[in-house]
Amino acid sequence: MRNRSIPVEALIVVDVQEASVTGDGALPEAARLVDRTADLIARARTGGAVVVHIQNDGPAGAGDAPHTPGWELHHPVRTGPTEAVIRKTHDDSFEGTSLGGLLTGAGVRSLAVCGLMSEMCVQATARTALALGYRVVLPYDAHATHDIPAEPGISEAVPAAVVSRVAAWPLSRDADVTTRAADVTFTAPAAAQG
Template identity: 70%
Template sequence: HLQNDGPAGEPDEPGTPGWELHLPVRTGPGETVIRKSEDDGFEETSLAAELTAAGVRSLAVCGVMSEMCVLATARRALELDYRVVLPHDAHATYDIPAAPDISDVVPAAMASRVAEWALGDEVEIVARAADVAFDTADGTTDGSTRTA
């Protein structure tokens, strides 16, 4: 799991309401929380080292915001030769405000879809996170989706 640490006064300032991970995480074997301050979850974090140590080569990238953290982390994972799966129902964003003389409001659903498209054909886009399963090191299918 990646948790964003924003600057003081921002909605994701550590320790403030709304900063907590949406789903409770009980850290332990297979459940790690890595705190980050950049959009790219690999930048200046231990993510790559922890994935390498665990033998992980495939990632399901989920979260907010589709066009920022999700896109940046997925793009870096592709550059690092990970298999990247992007479940359509497991990333989201906000409406993009209108820009006078440029565009109307861009609905959040459209912005998320554009973020998927921007990753090109290297990423695997699936409709539902519930459909994501990876093979474990011993070749069996792990129906759970563990994240780092």
């Protein structure tokens, strides 16, 4: 892990939806996640970076099923030329969505990924971004997940913090995994500066 200022041109906020950060279904570290993602969003806006809120469309009956209270994004969105909402149905925020086209159109070459779940949607989105040639920053304290319950005869319960750490570990070979969201800085994409 690295502790240094890391400038990026876009922020991808994955699935920070009411079902996972409020009420009975909230992640164990929901308060920290909400605080860190709110700070990242505010600083990305101030820096002129592209901000993309990813909104998962869960299946019928799920906490994040479309148009239910749990499906709503937790952070307010300022839709405009540099901020958008993209809905998805897969773990990977690029799969079947306009995310790649939006980033390419804006001239983005580097991005930070935050949100939830660490081992699912955050990791899948970061992996695809790396495969597409983006410089990826993963602030460790700005993604989270649930505890994994014990499975008798297989394993004890795995705390959410351990799951998040394990999810980030294989990405650290290719991505900048930083310990603090505060180490991420933002700038407008070169195309927007020009």
